[in-house]
Amino acid sequence: MVQEQGYKEFVDKTSESASRLLNEVRGNAKIHVVSHLDADGLSAAGIICSALRRSGARFHLRVLRQLRRKRVQELVQEWGDVFVFVDLGSGQIADISEFMANSKVFIFDHHPSTGSGSPSFTHVNPHLYNIDGTNQISAAGVAYFAARAMDPSNIDLSALAIVGAVGDQQDKGEQRSLIGLNAEIVRDAKKASVVEVSKDIRLFGRETRPIHITLEYTTEPYIPGITGNGDACAKLLLNLGIPLKEGENWRTISSLTQDEKTRLVTELVRRMMSKGIDPKDAESLIGTVYTLAKEDKGTPLRDAREYSSLLNACGRMGFPGMGIAVCMGDRYENLRETQDVLSQYRRKLAEYLELIQKPNFVKETEHLQYFNGENTIDDRMIGPVTSIAVSSRLLKSDRPVVALANSEDNLTKVSIRATDQLVKKGIDLGKAIQEAIQQIEGEAEGGGHDIAAGAFIAKGSEEMFLLRLDDSIERQLDNKQH
Numbered sequence: 001m002v003q004e005q006g007y008k009e010f011v012d013k014t015s016e017s018a019s020r021l022l023n024e025v026r027g028n029a030k031i032h033v034v035s036h037l038d039a040d041g042l043s044a045a046g047i048i049c050s051a052l053r054r055s056g057a058r059f060h061l062r063v064l065r066q067l068r069r070k071r072v073q074e075l076v077q078e079w080g081d082v083f084v085f086v087d088l089g090s091g092q093i094a095d096i097s098e099f100m101a102n103s104k105v106f107i108f109d110h111h112p113s114t115g116s117g118s119p120s121f122t123h124v125n126p127h128l129y130n131i132d133g134t135n136q137i138s139a140a141g142v143a144y145f146a147a148r149a150m151d152p153s154n155i156d157l158s159a160l161a162i163v164g165a166v167g168d169q170q171d172k173g174e175q176r177s178l179i180g181l182n183a184e185i186v187r188d189a190k191k192a193s194v195v196e197v198s199k200d201i202r203l204f205g206r207e208t209r210p211i212h213i214t215l216e217y218t219t220e221p222y223i224p225g226i227t228g229n230g231d232a233c234a235k236l237l238l239n240l241g242i243p244l245k246e247g248e249n250w251r252t253i254s255s256l257t258q259d260e261k262t263r264l265v266t267e268l269v270r271r272m273m274s275k276g277i278d279p280k281d282a283e284s285l286i287g288t289v290y291t292l293a294k295e296d297k298g299t300p301l302r303d304a305r306e307y308s309s310l311l312n313a314c315g316r317m318g319f320p321g322m323g324i325a326v327c328m329g330d331r332y333e334n335l336r337e338t339q340d341v342l343s344q345y346r347r348k349l350a351e352y353l354e355l356i357q358k359p360n361f362v363k364e365t366e367h368l369q370y371f372n373g374e375n376t377i378d379d380r381m382i383g384p385v386t387s388i389a390v391s392s393r394l395l396k397s398d399r400p401v402v403a404l405a406n407s408e409d410n411l412t413k414v415s416i417r418a419t420d421q422l423v424k425k426g427i428d429l430g431k432a433i434q435e436a437i438q439q440i441e442g443e444a445e446g447g448g449h450d451i452a453a454g455a456f457i458a459k460g461s462e463e464m465f466l467l468r469l470d471d472s473i474e475r476q477l478d479n480k481q482h
């Protein structure tokens, strides 16, 4: 009941934001969209930019790794006075209030916020209505509700909202389904016939790649002995009596018969469990598949997870504009190029995952394990590397993983990940990271969710940061016990 009340208030707020935004469009304001570089950020930007273009707006887009204090200041100096922040902004509400008091500010975000900000802002965030923004709606979803309120014909953009939600790993319901407000978006998507929902093997490339290649490149989940090992993949399929080709053509996972699928999944689950992977994670091979029905078969845009990986790769490899172009309907030049970017991204990811498994690369404190990729690991990829390392048990799962890497402006990027079990024990990484950065010298900004958080800290403060973070985690574990 309480939740439904929250839903109504939230949806009302998205309608209010839509009419305010349309007012700016009618006033012919130049609107500056600022987004985060991951799949959810790019999907959210794609949704807002599509809705703006359809309404005849003048707009401009900027994609950032993080909205740091300095960037907020620069944005006000460099660009006009109407800003739309997507997938960022809520965590930086204090900075935005300080520097943008005279600007028109729209925020469509789902990260925990420290407040609603200046009353003149249009701040749309599920957390402000007691709706869980970690699992129930992504920034793309928030942007979608606003877009739908701008014009009901924007209902087709629900497909992109699903791409954003799976990109942020919000598929936490039964058999990897979307829940909460995301489930309402799925209903819209079905109604508009832009998405079909089914249960199937979830492996990446299910629509596009030869089966053995799909297996070789699988990192989510990571399959011991299979991921990164082409020969073993071909041999496995041979042993299971699954032909790689049909006539001249390579077969894809989506073309397997039910019987072949069962044999393949049984064997993969067996291998994963024999390496100590949680049965629940192993079974995640099968799950809810969201197919974008209007996209051509055999393209990565057919599968919502594959689409989100494509966007994520574009953002993290330095080509966010390419990803946005695809979100906004480009199916020619940009789509082809994004596929090259994705292969490069996946090769790099595989390299990094090898690297962190080298002996002594990962070190430990009392409550943490950590590694510093310095200049060897691209700081934009440290988040995904850490997420995969944790979810596929490449590292120990008894304590959070802290990953560091050199970033721009003489800063170190920090990414921390925990598991559901650690969160249940009382760990809240977002809070811990905020405590830690308050206690170190020099520039430091960060925050995030209980299970995943990040920060930028001044170079040279890494050791102190790790000490403080370790203290915070210790306090969280103690508090829970007493």
Ligand SMILES: [Mn+2]
Pocket (backbone or CB within 6 Å): 040, 041, 087, 110, 138, 139, 168
């Ligand atoms: Mn997000």
